[in-house]
Amino acid sequence: MTNNVTSAPSTNPNPEASQTVVTQNENTSQPTNLTIIGAGAWGSALANVSERSGHQIRIWSRRSKETLAEAVQGADVILSAVSMKGVRPVVEQIQALHIPDDVILVTATKGLDPQTTKTPSQIWQEAFPEHPVVVLSGPNLSKEIMNELPAATVMASSDVQAAETVQELFACESFRVYVNTDPLGTELGGTLKNIMAIASGVCDGLNLGTNAKAALLTRALPEMIRVGAVLGADTETFFGLSGLGDLLATCDSPLSRNYQVGYGLSQGKTLSEILDHLEGTAEGxxxxxxxxxxxxxxxxxxxxxxxxxxxxxxxxxxKEAVQTLMERDLKPEFDDLEF
Structure with a gap:
């Protein structure tokens, strides 16, 4: 039996209407129904990955002709790929729909809530205490994923079975998916590295050299770990794909919007000028x-x-920012308090 295939998000993304993709997979007798909320570059890239694994996919955005209620009807997994400012509005809309308790909620947003300092997964879990919540994070530049270049990511949840379900949903020949049980650390790694990417863009824009870049990235990691430790994350998570991996990818690529912000500032541009010309949101x-x-x-x-x-x-x-960092008090490299 052959399934009909509609236009895939990877080849013809259309934010004006939700899209459904069904592909044939001999190992999948019952395709998982996935709804992705957010039709931007990241949401479309994730749809591109999952559609090759034999699952039914819908993409929904505010400009879709279909309602959100229609888009999530019958969904086994709902993935949110909206910007940080869109998380709470989406959560509130989903709450009003009274979805079944066995629906898995996945967040692929990297940021912190300005009002509460909570991460996206904390907001989702607080709103849906009976639902499994999974964090998706890793060194995943959307343009490379759309071009089907090899990449890896992490699905993290306190509910291992839910994480493994989503792992299978996205694993394919060009996208390797790992699982861990530290959603907070996984989320913080992907979130905090955006700040470091801004610093990295400044470093490259000022032509400070390889030595400076290596020092910046090396010191960035313990800074991220310090924050994570205080908030309750596992230290080892930051040495994985969502921490060190994402740090290296984002801080060394002009494809990163946060890197572009730092680079633009180093060239004398104003922040507002940079953001006005940026494709998408620089969450950092x-x-x-x-x-x-x-x-x-x-x-x-x-x-x-x-x-x-x-x-x-x-x-x-x-330049003053660099000078300030260079003039900090001398200390041991692995000080217990300062790392």
Whole structure:
């Protein structure tokens, strides 16, 4: 029996209407019904991955002709790929639909809520305490994934069975999927590295060299770990794909929107000018502001993030930010408090 195949998101993404894709997979007797909320580059890339695994996929956005209720009808998995500012509105809309308790909720958003400093998965889990919530995060540049270049990611959840279900949903020949049980650490790795990507863009834009870039990325990782440790994440998670892996990918690629922000600032452009010409959202800008508030409350040492914050808010120039970091007090490399 052969399934009919409609136009795939990978070849003809259309945000004006939800899209359904059904593909044939000999190993899948009952395709999983997946609804992806968010028809941007990331949502479309994830649909591109999953459609090759034999599942029925719908993509929904605010501009879809279909209602959200229609898009999630019969869904086994609902994946949110919206920006951080869109998380709460989407959560509230889904709450009103009273979806079945066995529907798996997946968040692929990287950011922190400005009002509560919560991560997207914490917001979803708080709203849906009876539902399994899975975090998807890793070194995943959407343009490379759309071009079917090899990549790997992580599905993290306290519900291992739910994570494994979503693992199978996205695993294909060009996308390797791992599972872990630390959703908070997985999420924070993908979120905090966006701040470091802004710093990395500045570093490259100022032509500071390979030594400086290596030092920046090396010191960025323990800074991320410090934040994670205070918030309750597992340290080892930050050495995985969603931490170190995502840090390396995002901080070394002009495809990263956060990297583009840092690079533009190093060239004398204003933040508003950069954001006006950016394709999509640079989540690192909002994340930086939220993190500094959190770091001030919790007394967490975040020297790199603090200079990025000062730079984004016009309190310092790129060169002054570098000089400030270089002039910090000398200390052991592996100090218990400072890493």
């Amino acid at each position: 800008v909002n994340t930086t502001n939220v993190l500094i508030d959190l770091a001030n409350q919790q007394k967490i040492a975040v020297p790199i993030s603090r200079q990025v914050y000062r730079l984004l808010n016009g309190k310092i120039t790129p």
